[in-house]
Amino acid sequence: MTEHVVPASELYTDEFAADPYPTFARLRDEAPVCPVGSPRFDSYLITRMDDARAALTDPRLSKDLYGPGQHYLRIFGPNSEGLNRNMLNSDPPEHTRLRRIVSQAFAPRRIEALRPRVAQIVDDLLDKIVPQGQAELMHDFAIPLPMRVISELLGIPVADHDPVLDWTQVIRTSGSSGRTPQEDRAAVQDAQLRLHHYFVDLVKAKRADPADDLISALISACDQDGKLSESELVTTSFLLLFAGHQTTADFIGNAVVALLTHPDQLDLLRARPELLPSAIEELLRFDGPLPVASPRIATEDVDYRGVHIPSGSIVGVVINAANHDPAHFTEPDRLDLCRERGPHVGFGYGVHYCLGVSLARMEAQLGIGALLRRLPGLRLGTPVAQLRRLPAASPFRGLLELPVRF
Numbered sequence: 001m002t003e004h005v006v007p008a009s010e011l012y013t014d015e016f017a018a019d020p021y022p023t024f025a026r027l028r029d030e031a032p033v034c035p036v037g038s039p040r041f042d043s044y045l046i047t048r049m050d051d052a053r054a055a056l057t058d059p060r061l062s063k064d065l066y067g068p069g070q071h072y073l074r075i076f077g078p079n080s081e082g083l084n085r086n087m088l089n090s091d092p093p094e095h096t097r098l099r100r101i102v103s104q105a106f107a108p109r110r111i112e113a114l115r116p117r118v119a120q121i122v123d124d125l126l127d128k129i130v131p132q133g134q135a136e137l138m139h140d141f142a143i144p145l146p147m148r149v150i151s152e153l154l155g156i157p158v159a160d161h162d163p164v165l166d167w168t169q170v171i172r173t174s175g176s177s178g179r180t181p182q183e184d185r186a187a188v189q190d191a192q193l194r195l196h197h198y199f200v201d202l203v204k205a206k207r208a209d210p211a212d213d214l215i216s217a218l219i220s221a222c223d224q225d226g227k228l229s230e231s232e233l234v235t236t237s238f239l240l241l242f243a244g245h246q247t248t249a250d251f252i253g254n255a256v257v258a259l260l261t262h263p264d265q266l267d268l269l270r271a272r273p274e275l276l277p278s279a280i281e282e283l284l285r286f287d288g289p290l291p292v293a294s295p296r297i298a299t300e301d302v303d304y305r306g307v308h309i310p311s312g313s314i315v316g317v318v319i320n321a322a323n324h325d326p327a328h329f330t331e332p333d334r335l336d337l338c339r340e341r342g343p344h345v346g347f348g349y350g351v352h353y354c355l356g357v358s359l360a361r362m363e364a365q366l367g368i369g370a371l372l373r374r375l376p377g378l379r380l381g382t383p384v385a386q387l388r389r390l391p392a393a394s395p396f397r398g399l400l401e402l403p404v405r406f
């Protein structure tokens with residue numbers, strides 16, 4: 001196979017942000033393991049499903065960005081140490097230890113017990129929207145829904161929800177704020193620092209006055225068995241806050257757009273609400289919020305499909321390309337809510353498989369189900385081509401704004 005290099009500039013255009021799927025198809029066909037030419041990211045993109053699964057379970061592709069190679073510096077830049085050392089950026093056995101402590105809280109049975117509260121949050125948000133006849137669904141619904149759920153789960157006091165939301169939004173919208181790149185970097189660092197201090201103080205407060213919440217439970221695990229260090233408590237809380245709302249918010253936004261631009265599928269779902277659980281899986285496969293899995297580092301020279309990936313390279317598994325692989329999905333670019341549930345990798349694969357999968361599914365099912373029920377005339381408030389999106393360089397695929405009418 002001839003080696004084909006994609007210039008990184010091709011992956012950072014507005015056109016790519018609006019519709020990356022033709023580029024993903026070209027990569028899958030012509031260069032399924034593709035070096036990306038960029039001075040900052042000497043990376044390789046993997047776009048076919050079989051290779052994606054192999055890479056996501058390949059122990060030679062490490063997630064330990066903070067170990068001896070200090071790879072996080074190349075990926076996230078300076079000043080990114082504090083908040084990112086967490087289970088997602090570590091390998092077993094560290095990963096196993098960090099994940100095990102939190103995993104009980106996310107077990108399907110524990111999450112199921114949250115259903116009435118999540119439904120209540122959905123209804124409260126919609127009660128405000130319904131009388132208005134129009135809304136900006138990202139800010140009025142898709143972002144606050146998972147943000148409230150994860151904030152309550154962690155035990156963030158209600159009075160702090162707004163500032164915490166504001167800081168996370170500075171980080172989420174990085175690159176699209178109208179600020180210069182330097183101002184933008186400074187704003188993101190400032191927001192990260194504030195969140196870091198916030199969690200340090202919150203952990204202190206919960207230690208003094210524990211409650212029935214996840215941070216208090218983590219503190220107790222840490223104090224009883226020394227299972228988590230003080231700084232791991234903070235970085236774990238930070239990871240859960242971000243992982244717990246960003247992807248779900250972007251997913252709800254993408255799913256609403258997919259439904260509103262496929263009226264036959266929207267009608268089908270309205271007529272047959274029992275399809276909702278499988279529809280959520282298909283919507284995630286069709287246009288997921290995490291186009292590329294978080295970066296892996298080759299700890300030795302590896303070969304994928306005859307392409308040599310030198311030790312130290314960054315490997316990006318393109319989830320949204322694998323989920324459109326025609327070798328695994330018939331007519332992959334068609335949204336088909338009746339599609340037999342295929343093995344998509346929208347929630348990842350291997351040991352880093354999404355810890356919050358049950359919560360994410362529940363929020364999406366309750367949120368999208370209620371939107372369709374309570375906003376019967378739901379339609380886009382702006383042509384789809386004019387929707388403002390997160391920039392192509394964002395690790396997330398989502399919308400800055402989603403104006404709708406109903």
Ligand code: HEM
Pocket residue numbers: 087088089099150239240241243244245247248251284288289290293294295319345346347348349351352353354355356357359360
């Ligand atoms: C990991 C997707 C919602 C917590 C992951 C990964 C994916 C993913 C693809 C693996 C990343 C990788 O291997 O690089 C999603 C999607 C969501 C969602 C599409 C919503 C639709 C949530 C929620 C939580 C959560 C609600 C709750 C806290 C996590 C955590 C990890 C993770 C902690 C790291 C697991 C580990 O490293 O072992 N998610 N996620 N996610 N997710 Fe989710």
